[in-house]
Amino acid sequence: xxxxxxxxxxxxxxxxxxxxxxxxxxxxxxxxxxxxxxxxxxxxxxxxxxxxxxxxxxxxxxxxxxxxxxxxxxxxxxxxxxxxxxxxxxxxxxxxxxxxxxxxxxxxxxxxxxxxxxxxxxxxxxxxxxxxxxxxxxxxxxxxxxxxxxxxxxxxxxxxxxxxxxxxxxxxxxxxxxxxxxxxxxxxxxxxxxxxxxxxxxxxxxxxxxxxxxxxxxxxxxxxxxxxxxxxxxxxxxxxxxxxxxxxxxxxxxxxxxxxxxxxxxxxxxxxxxxxxxxxxxxxxxxxxxxxxxxxxxxxxxxxxxxxxxxxxxxxxxxxxxxxxxxxxxxxxxxxxxxxxxxxxxxxxxxxxxxxxxxxxxxxxxxxxxxxxxxxxxxxxxxxxxxxxxxxxxxxxxxxxxxxxxxxxxxxxxxxxxxxxxxxxxxxxxxxxxxxxxxxxxxxxxxxxxxxxxxxxxxxxxxxxxxxxxxxxxxxxxxxxxxxxxxxxxxxxxxxxxxxxxxxxxxxxxxxxxxxxxxxxxxxxxxxxxxxxxxxxxxxxxxxxxxxxxxxxxxxxxxxxxxxxx
Amino acid sequence: xxxxxxxxxxxxxxxxxxxxxxxxxxxxxxxxxxxxxxxxxxxxxxxxxxxxxxxxxxxxxxxxxxxxxxxxxxxxxxxxxxxxxxxxxxxxxxxxxxxxxxxxxxxxxxxxxxxxxxxxxxxxxxxxxxxxxxxxxxxxxxxxxxxxxxxxxxxxxxxxxxxxxxxxxxxxxxxxxxxxxxxxxxxxxxxxxxxxxx
Numbered sequence: 001x002x003x004x005x006x007x008x009x010x011x012x013x014x015x016x017x018x019x020x021x022x023x024x025x026x027x028x029x030x031x032x033x034x035x036x037x038x039x040x041x042x043x044x045x046x047x048x049x050x051x052x053x054x055x056x057x058x059x060x061x062x063x064x065x066x067x068x069x070x071x072x073x074x075x076x077x078x079x080x081x082x083x084x085x086x087x088x089x090x091x092x093x094x095x096x097x098x099x100x101x102x103x104x105x106x107x108x109x110x111x112x113x114x115x116x117x118x119x120x121x122x123x124x125x126x127x128x129x130x131x132x133x134x135x136x137x138x139x140x141x142x143x144x145x146x147x148x149x150x151x152x153x154x155x156x157x158x159x160x161x162x163x164x165x166x167x168x169x170x171x172x173x174x175x176x177x178x179x180x181x182x183x184x185x186x187x188x189x190x191x192x193x194x195x196x197x198x199x200x201x202x203x204x205x206x207x208x209x210x211x212x213x214x215x216x217x218x219x220x221x222x223x224x225x226x227x228x229x230x231x232x233x234x235x236x237x238x239x240x241x242x243x244x245x246x247x248x249x250x251x252x253x254x255x256x257x258x259x260x261x262x263x264x265x266x267x268x269x270x271x272x273x274x275x276x277x278x279x280x281x282x283x284x285x286x287x288x289x290x291x292x293x294x295x296x297x298x299x300x301x302x303x304x305x306x307x308x309x310x311x312x313x314x315x316x317x318x319x320x321x322x323x324x325x326x327x328x329x330x331x332x333x334x335x336x337x338x339x340x341x342x343x344x345x346x347x348x349x350x351x352x353x354x355x356x357x358x359x360x361x362x363x364x365x366x367x368x369x370x371x372x373x374x375x376x377x378x379x380x381x382x383x384x385x386x387x388x389x390x391x392x393x394x395x396x397x398x399x400x401x402x403x404x405x406x407x408x409x410x411x412x413x414x415x416x417x418x419x420x421x422x423x424x425x426x427x428x429x430x431x432x433x434x435x436x437x438x439x440x441x442x443x444x445x446x447x448x449x450x451x452x453x454x455x456x457x458x459x460x461x462x463x464x465x466x467x468x469x470x471x472x473x474x475x476x477x478x479x480x481x482x483x484x485x486x487x488x489x490x491x492x493x494x495x496x497x498x499x500x501x502x503x504x505x506x507x508x509x510x511x512x513x514x515x516x517x518x519x520x521x522x523x524x525x526x527x528x529x530x531x532x533x534x535x536x537x538x539x540x541x542x543x544x545x546x547x548x549x550x551x552x553x554x555x556x557x558x559x560x561x562x563x564x565x566x
Numbered sequence: 567x568x569x570x571x572x573x574x575x576x577x578x579x580x581x582x583x584x585x586x587x588x589x590x591x592x593x594x595x596x597x598x599x600x601x602x603x604x605x606x607x608x609x610x611x612x613x614x615x616x617x618x619x620x621x622x623x624x625x626x627x628x629x630x631x632x633x634x635x636x637x638x639x640x641x642x643x644x645x646x647x648x649x650x651x652x653x654x655x656x657x658x659x660x661x662x663x664x665x666x667x668x669x670x671x672x673x674x675x676x677x678x679x680x681x682x683x684x685x686x687x688x689x690x691x692x693x694x695x696x697x698x699x700x701x702x703x704x705x706x707x708x709x710x711x712x713x714x715x716x717x718x719x720x721x722x723x724x725x726x727x728x729x730x731x732x733x734x735x736x737x738x739x740x741x742x743x744x745x746x747x748x749x750x751x752x753x754x755x756x757x758x759x760x761x762x763x764x
Contacts, residue, residue, distance in 0.1 A: 359747035
């Protein structure tokens with residue numbers, strides 16, 4: 001008995017954070033800095049900053065087979081490879097083997113993910129944009145899904161706060177639909193980008209082109225170096241120059257002395273006490289030993305990614321919650337969203353032949369949303385932005401463009417044509433029937449139920465894509481770009497790696513899972529602040545919003561604990 | 567007085583009144599050709615295939631003031647890519663194309679590839695090069711199964727070559743740690759040559 005009490009005490013913390021990616025790292029930092037003793041659980045392996053980035057300094061000639069993974073090995077990554085850029089010799093260690101982490105697809109859904117400390121914070125695209133009042137009121141205004149329980153003023157100070165900490169470089173543009181932030185100096189545009197920007201400004205009064213707002217430092221900060229322009233971010237940065245849990249939030253949490261980190265710990269459920277009507281802790285499966293163990297805390301933050309956190313809630317059943325923790329509404333697992341992209345246009349430009357650029361910028365341009373702002377179109381709701389950029393052809397283009405022999409060798413030393421690309425990223429509406437379900441008779445290697453994903457883009461997205469393509473062409477034409485080649489290759493939802501919405505925030509427990517503080521409506525000591533919480537998607541890259549939601553929720557949680565309300 | 571091989575073959579065939587089949591004529595001509603020597607021991611290609619690949623790669627990127635494909639081990643890289651990295655379907659396609667290559671060359675030029683002199687080799691390769699899709703956006707997304715053998719070979723040769731240190735730093739330019747980004751500078755200020763990576 002005494003032993004049990006002691007064991008229980010040993011496994012008891014003030015707070016448990018599940019997941020170490022973008023939002024988990026933030027939860028760990030904020031909770032530990034506020035003095036809470038925390039346990040941080042990560043289902044994957046340990047990854048230490050810098051020392052566990054095995055390919056970060058590899059030159060092209062130091063990677064076997066020009067960085068291409070063998071066909072045989074690729075058989076482990078049939079889903080992860082769908083992006084076309086994830087599985088390389090230099091990056092394959094960051095992505096799950098689909099053979100080990102299977103799921104079912106009613107329709108194609110590309111669930112691209114990495115299980116390790118740091119999660120996708122090591123791998124993300126780093127584009128950092130705020131949602132606006134327009135995004136947060138759109139559902140209510142249009143009668144779509146449910147209203148966000150928060151407004152821009154609720155998020156604004158937290159955007160300020162997280163941007164100031166992580167370091168986002170960018171340019172203020174004064175647009176209501178894309179609020180400015182707390183920016184480090186912007187990165188340069190190259191010659192053709194400046195040209196296109198100026199032609200867009202001349203020809204259109206409803207849109208602008210700006211440099212991407214990216215979580216790469218342009219000034220050194222808190223022991224992190226500024227960007228060294230290698231553009232090898234996805235391998236892990238030896239300079240800590242982009243925001244990741246490793247470079248930024250986890251060291252801060254570590255520094256407090258309040259954090260215990262346990263890797264290889266798969267949280268299989270949140271333990272719910274029916275008498276106390278609250279969660280008391282979590283049960284884990286040790287991925288290495290196969291043993292289960294329980295840990296206890298006053299509050300629990302679920303930051304296991306949108307689908308990861310949703311899986312945990314669905315798998316946490318009790319008499320009170322037979323359909324998953326906090327799932328009185330039946331919305332848990334529904335309203336799955338991603339951004340739809342891979343539509344736009346590209347072309348080349350005659351001019352600037354004697355101009356070039358120096359350094360490899362890990363960032364592109366951004367054209368903020370300009371549709372359905374003051375006037376509503378009849379063909380679709382919401383809007384889209386463009387990412388993209390210009391570059392001059394390198395050797396890859398010579399396969400098609402140049403001849404052979406001495407002539408090829410002489411010509412290739414001169415940079416090739418200038419090209420400009422506009423790649424649209426569009427909002428996807430929340431649809432109840434885009435969903436994930438637990439499949440209890442198809443188990444993974446740990447004997448745990450797997451997901452069936454049933455999700456598709458629908459008419460609104462498909463109509464929007466026509467405009468995304470046409471508007472890209474129109475802008476390139478205005479900029480005198482030649483040989484404009486439009487493209488539209490929608491792929492599967494999930495490919496944007498912005499999956500979200502499956503435990504949405506809302507005002508009403510009958511129609512949503514989380515409240516305005518990201519607490520489960522009916523289990524208020526459980527918070528979820530990752531992509532699962534999103535009530536709508538916006539068209540902006542979402543990670544910055546997860547960070548802001550997390551810092552805000554922690555602040556509320558600790559306040560409530562002090563008031564003995566939690 | 568330079569009579570090229572093709573011309574020699576044509577004349578010989580005329581003299582012989584077409585009595586000899588072309589391969590026999592070639593065999594005659596081959597008698598005076600030094601066989602190219604392999605600079606690695608192939609494990610996937612046979613010797614004949616390896617020699618042809620080696621010569622083709624070198625003709626695509628020849629030795630000039632900087633080393634050619636052969637000296638940088640690109641033929642071996644091609645063998646490894648085809649033998650160990652390619653999907654089975656692509657591998658089969660490549661090997662079928664390789665087996666067919668000399669026959670096609672013979673039909674088009676009257677000579678086996680190795681019996682052509684450099685000028686005519688390059689002339690023939692340029693003809694094959696013209697079959698590569700010139701629309702770069704389409705070319706980039708063309709799967710191997712829709713590419714010609716020569717297209718696959720050229721892509722492998724360039725990929726191998728420009729990811730070597732010599733290719734990246736002597737023919738192109740490369741900075742491991744650029745430190746800064748200058749978006750719009752003269753080509754001269756940027757170092758004057760194409761960057762090896764983007």
